[in-house]
Amino acid sequence: MRVVLAEDLFLLRDGLIRLLEAYDFEIAAAVDNGPELTRALVTIKPDVAVVDVRLPPTFTDEGLQAALHARREVPGLPVLVLSQHVEQLYARELLADGSGGVGYLLKDRVFDADQFIDAVRRVAAGGTAMDPQVISQLLARKSRDEPLGDLTPREREVLGLMAEGRSNVAIAQRLVVTERAIAKHTSNIFLKLDLPPSDDDNRRVLAVLAYLNAA
Amino acid sequence: MNIRATALAAVRGLVLALLSMVASLTLFIFTVVTISLSSVLVGVFLLPPLMAGVRSYINLRRRLAHQWFGVRVREPYRPAPEFQGGVIGMLERYRWIMTDRATWRDLLWLICDATAGFTLGIFAFALPLYGPYGWVLALGVWRPIVHSGGSDWYTFVPIRGQGTATLAGLLGFVYAGLGLWLTRKVMAAHTRMTGAQLRPTNERERELEMRVARLTETRSDALDSQAAELRRIERDLHDGAQARLVAMGMSLGAIEHLLERDPQKAKILLSEARESSSKALTELRDLVRGIHPPVLAERGLGDAVRALAMASPLKTEVSAEIPGRIEAPVESAAYFAVSEILTNAAKHSGAQRVWVDLRHEEGMLRIVITDDGRGGADASDGTGISGIERRIGTFDGVLALSSPVGGPTMVTMELPCELSSPQPK
Numbered sequence A: 001m002r003v004v005l006a007e008d009l010f011l012l013r014d015g016l017i018r019l020l021e022a023y024d025f026e027i028a029a030a031v032d033n034g035p036e037l038t039r040a041l042v043t044i045k046p047d048v049a050v051v052d053v054r055l056p057p058t059f060t061d062e063g064l065q066a067a068l069h070a071r072r073e074v075p076g077l078p079v080l081v082l083s084q085h086v087e088q089l090y091a092r093e094l095l096a097d098g099s100g101g102v103g104y105l106l107k108d109r110v111f112d113a114d115q116f117i118d119a120v121r122r123v124a125a126g127g128t129a130m131d132p133q134v135i136s137q138l139l140a141r142k143s144r145d146e147p148l149g150d151l152t153p154r155e156r157e158v159l160g161l162m163a164e165g166r167s168n169v170a171i172a173q174r175l176v177v178t179e180r181a182i183a184k185h186t187s188n189i190f191l192k193l194d195l196p197p198s199d200d201d202n203r204r205v206l207a208v209l210a211y212l213n214a215a
Numbered sequence B: 001m002n003i004r005a006t007a008l009a010a011v012r013g014l015v016l017a018l019l020s021m022v023a024s025l026t027l028f029i030f031t032v033v034t035i036s037l038s039s040v041l042v043g044v045f046l047l048p049p050l051m052a053g054v055r056s057y058i059n060l061r062r063r064l065a066h067q068w069f070g071v072r073v074r075e076p077y078r079p080a081p082e083f084q085g086g087v088i089g090m091l092e093r094y095r096w097i098m099t100d101r102a103t104w105r106d107l108l109w110l111i112c113d114a115t116a117g118f119t120l121g122i123f124a125f126a127l128p129l130y131g132p133y134g135w136v137l138a139l140g141v142w143r144p145i146v147h148s149g150g151s152d153w154y155t156f157v158p159i160r161g162q163g164t165a166t167l168a169g170l171l172g173f174v175y176a177g178l179g180l181w182l183t184r185k186v187m188a189a190h191t192r193m194t195g196a197q198l199r200p201t202n203e204r205e206r207e208l209e210m211r212v213a214r215l216t217e218t219r220s221d222a223l224d225s226q227a228a229e230l231r232r233i234e235r236d237l238h239d240g241a242q243a244r245l246v247a248m249g250m251s252l253g254a255i256e257h258l259l260e261r262d263p264q265k266a267k268i269l270l271s272e273a274r275e276s277s278s279k280a281l282t283e284l285r286d287l288v289r290g291i292h293p294p295v296l297a298e299r300g301l302g303d304a305v306r307a308l309a310m311a312s313p314l315k316t317e318v319s320a321e322i323p324g325r326i327e328a329p330v331e332s333a334a335y336f337a338v339s340e341i342l343t344n345a346a347k348h349s350g351a352q353r354v355w356v357d358l359r360h361e362e363g364m365l366r367i368v369i370t371d372d373g374r375g376g377a378d379a380s381d382g383t384g385i386s387g388i389e390r391r392i393g394t395f396d397g398v399l400a401l402s403s404p405v406g407g408p409t410m411v412t413m414e415l416p417c418e419l420s421s422p423q424p425k
Helices: A008-022 A032-044 A062-075 A088-095 A107-111 A113-124 A132-140 A151-166 A170-174 A179-192 A200-213 B002-040 B043-069 B084-097 B101-147 B163-197 B205-239 B243-262 B264-291 B294-300 B301-311 B328-349 B383-395
Strands: A002-006 A026-031 A048-052 A079-083 A102-107 A128-130 B151-156 B157-159 B315-321 B352-363 B366-371 B400-401 B409-416
Touching: A002 A008, A002 A032, A008 A026, A008 A048, A008 A107, A008 A113, A026 B157, A048 A062, A048 B163, A062 A079, A062 A088, A062 A128, A062 B383, A079 A107, A079 A113, A088 A102, A088 A132, A088 A200, A088 B294, A088 B301, A102 A113, A107 A113, A107 B264, A113 A128, A113 A170, A128 A132, A128 A151, A132 A151, A151 A170, A151 A179, A151 A200, A170 A179, A179 A200, A179 B157, B002 B101, B002 B163, B043 B084, B043 B101, B043 B163, B101 B151, B101 B163, B151 B163, B151 B328, B151 B400, B157 B163, B205 B243, B205 B366, B205 B383, B243 B264, B243 B294, B294 B301, B294 B328, B301 B315, B301 B328, B301 B352, B328 B366, B328 B383, B328 B409, B383 B400, B383 B409
Parallel strands: A002 A026, A002 A048, A048 A079, A079 A102, A102 A128, B315 B352
Antiparallel strands: B151 B157, B352 B366, B366 B409, B400 B409
């Protein structure tokens, strides 16, 4: 699987390259600034990109902007965004086109190599990987009179795990219930959020987006 | 309309004339006497309280000049420094008053007002009334005067009978006309005299003095809050991330030691060390958010406030019209002010919804935050609002709070600032 990597700190870039190579990823390009990243994403069209939000030259949200730009040029280009902090605002922007293949994780998550690689693979396959922190920020808030207000607490919990990018099997394991029960919850969620029937992956992304938009 | 305006000016002329005759004259005499008593020390102690009275009387006249005649007269007094207590303080006050040029100009004005001011005021009052007096003479009031053996002159007309009284009545029209024409002009001259003598000799100099006083105050506020902030950061680092790194170092030392003898135990310690590092990172992240939120650095005020709104327990709508980036220090001050107000709204207002409006117009950042809560917020209770006011004061920002009981509460802030060009996307 070919990866484009963007990270301006040498130590972290080096570490990520080694980590990804250890799990049999092929590093197609490793860049350290925004303009080069945009070029690499659009020309190489990698299977997945791992991108730091803050990059030179402006040291603002250069990486995020490059990723969003590239996804407009190459719809559905899988991008996993890494950052020292997570913002719901950015998560919403990443998911806004509703086409999936998006991840947004804290840099700390790299510590757990297996989980991190799992997230990269999920994003490459067109799923989502939202950081549990984004989700917990949402759950911490009292429910408002929103479409989400109709969801039962259990359904909200399932939606949260769905947003992290977990499959029904994984959610079932996590909540210690049968997979059938989770399937029922998810179809209820889709129904309550008024999501038209389509392939399951896409509906999951739209559900997460509705979740974030409820803010 | 003309008659009404003239009558009003005439009555005001009378009021000012009475004030001049009584208050201005009395205060002038008192002040001169007090100053001349300085040599025997009594004056030194009497002057400050007396001058406080004089200044408030003169400020009243300044206000009247503005309210009645539309001439704005600013206060020229030098801002009061901090006085010590006791006798030293009295001497300082005395010196402050005696070295202020405005004191001497006040004194000059008092005597001018008691003479010229009085004359003009009475003239303005009497002129329009003299006309109607001529008319009532002509209408028969001459009779009792002449019959009781009195003699009256209407200007140059001796009143002896209906003939001369009629003449006086005709002449009255001239006076009435003169009154309509002159009274307001006379009062305008009166006000000009007051304005010329009471306004600061050098407007610019005075503005600078006020500015220096304000800057001195806000600078010390800014330094205080900055020092407090640094102390907080130091404490957080010391008790948080620093301590965790020490613990990690110790764990790693122990792991090195145990690696061969007890690999099982070493493994447990390793996972603890990883836990520590991730906790340290979380703490550093929170600390960074408190110093300068990343989203503010990356996106600017509009999006940073949107991020705040998303995290707020209240339903918050944000509209932002800021075509560019605000200077970093102002941006940060504005962000934390909004953050604190939103927190207050969530805690105390009982509101369901909040609206935040941010816009930059004509070199001014305007922020309006409205909630639908129960209102009754008070800037003087607690330090919340006044703390925000102080902090934005450093940037010449002002804050207005409107919170009637029953709501809604509206906080308006204005900060002068420049925009830099928007960042290329």
